Amino acid sequence: MIDCLIVGAGIAGGTVARKLAEAGKRVLMLERRGHPGGNAYDALDEHGIRVQQYGPHIFHTSDENVYTWVTRFCEPEPYQPTTAAVIDGISTPAPFNFRTIDQFYAPEAAALLKRALKERYPGRESVPVTELLESDDGGIRGFAEFLFEKDYRLYTAKQWNLKPEEVDPSVLKRVPVLLGYGGRYTDRWQFIPKGGFTAFYERMTDHPNIEIRLNTDALEHLATDEAAGEILFDGEAAPVVWTGAVDELFGYRFGVLPYRSLRFDFQSLAQESYQEAAVTAYPQAKGYTRITEYTKIPPQDGHGWTSIAIEYPIPFDPASGNERYYPVLTEESKALNEKYQEHARRFRNLTLCGRLAEFRYIEMDQAIGEILEGRYDTEI
Numbered sequence: 001m002i003d004c005l006i007v008g009a010g011i012a013g014g015t016v017a018r019k020l021a022e023a024g025k026r027v028l029m030l031e032r033r034g035h036p037g038g039n040a041y042d043a044l045d046e047h048g049i050r051v052q053q054y055g056p057h058i059f060h061t062s063d064e065n066v067y068t069w070v071t072r073f074c075e076p077e078p079y080q081p082t083t084a085a086v087i088d089g090i091s092t093p094a095p096f097n098f099r100t101i102d103q104f105y106a107p108e109a110a111a112l113l114k115r116a117l118k119e120r121y122p123g124r125e126s127v128p129v130t131e132l133l134e135s136d137d138g139g140i141r142g143f144a145e146f147l148f149e150k151d152y153r154l155y156t157a158k159q160w161n162l163k164p165e166e167v168d169p170s171v172l173k174r175v176p177v178l179l180g181y182g183g184r185y186t187d188r189w190q191f192i193p194k195g196g197f198t199a200f201y202e203r204m205t206d207h208p209n210i211e212i213r214l215n216t217d218a219l220e221h222l223a224t225d226e227a228a229g230e231i232l233f234d235g236e237a238a239p240v241v242w243t244g245a246v247d248e249l250f251g252y253r254f255g256v257l258p259y260r261s262l263r264f265d266f267q268s269l270a271q272e273s274y275q276e277a278a279v280t281a282y283p284q285a286k287g288y289t290r291i292t293e294y295t296k297i298p299p300q301d302g303h304g305w306t307s308i309a310i311e312y313p314i315p316f317d318p319a320s321g322n323e324r325y326y327p328v329l330t331e332e333s334k335a336l337n338e339k340y341q342e343h344a345r346r347f348r349n350l351t352l353c354g355r356l357a358e359f360r361y362i363e364m365d366q367a368i369g370e371i372l373e374g375r376y377d378t379e380i
Ligand SMILES: Cc1cc2nc3c(=O)[nH]c(=O)nc-3n(C[C@H](O)[C@H](O)[C@H](O)COP(=O)(O)OP(=O)(O)OC[C@H]3O[C@@H](n4cnc5c(N)ncnc54)[C@H](O)[C@@H]3O)c2cc1C
Pocket: 007, 008, 009, 010, 011, 012, 013, 030, 031, 032, 033, 037, 038, 039, 040, 054, 055, 056, 057, 058, 059, 060, 216, 217, 218, 219, 243, 244, 245, 325, 326, 353, 354, 355, 356, 362, 363, 364, 365, 367
């Protein structure tokens, strides 16, 4: 007998499982993949370098509850990620900052531009690039246009499969340019679990009340009883927490929710270092958007080897079996999602939880924080 079925052994499913297990409930988790951890999963490659299989993940949070929770299951290794973009062959910090100005402007022009930015935006640490594009100061506007043309426009076009001329600056509303020499992540805590995310995950779900079955597609065990408003697991109604894709749960009956997917080209290179920063965007490169060098997340000794993953954005197609990465949020897709959420509310033993079930982009700390705060408690 179980008290709750959880579909998906990602960060959301694991956090719910532990919370329920500590409240005395017996939990069964079904995971389609051959490993736990969801998209935060990592493993050692043939050179002993810890590589993240689904893109670079770093824990960052300012929420003390989340930090306390996560560090119950791991020792945090403080880590400040280095991120860069290569423009015209020059590696510059991303988000762009005053070092970018120093790299692309002659010293006198750079000093003038930095002064103008400080004067126009007193006391601010960052300004969205869209705001800079609208500046009535020609120098500031010129800088923003340079960044937009050489980086944002090209990167965004590749990421979302648009033509460069279709990229509207308004999509960059929240992309900041930093008014100083500091970096991006300003959360109180930034770290990688010592020993990796998978080890953290296994500790979190290591509880006598939790059983995880890998290589198990929950859809082969679930049925919907529309008349009774219940989800059945192997013929029985039990509380179900679903962290998979909501459209898939309901057989795509209203249509497919759109995502962008990624293809990673993993390479082991016989060299100490491949690029300056751990995560580097290549807006002007053909086909790929960025390269992650895992020997730098966190710094690891590859004994003469380094490990990189080149990231190619590709369309998501449920028939091809590729993964959902970024939800494509448009008015149309949000309305389609609302139909699914509405439909899900008809099933009284079903709780939708996590990025795929709710069709939204969330960071790990948000996923955990919302569960700890009880966002789903009344439903389970
Ligand atoms: C490229 C990339 C980089 C990111 N970097 C960061 C970062 O640096 N920091 C950060 O905080 N967040 C980051 N995130 C976000 C982070 O990945 C999510 O917050 C987190 O994965 C959410 O966990 P989840 O459990 O909701 O989803 P997932 O991790 O996707 O887990 C869902 C699980 O459900 C399983 N599943 C689905 N359907 C079924 C089924 N029918 N039967 C059985 N199992 C099923 C899946 O196999 C999967 O394991 C990043 C995301 C992406 C895409």
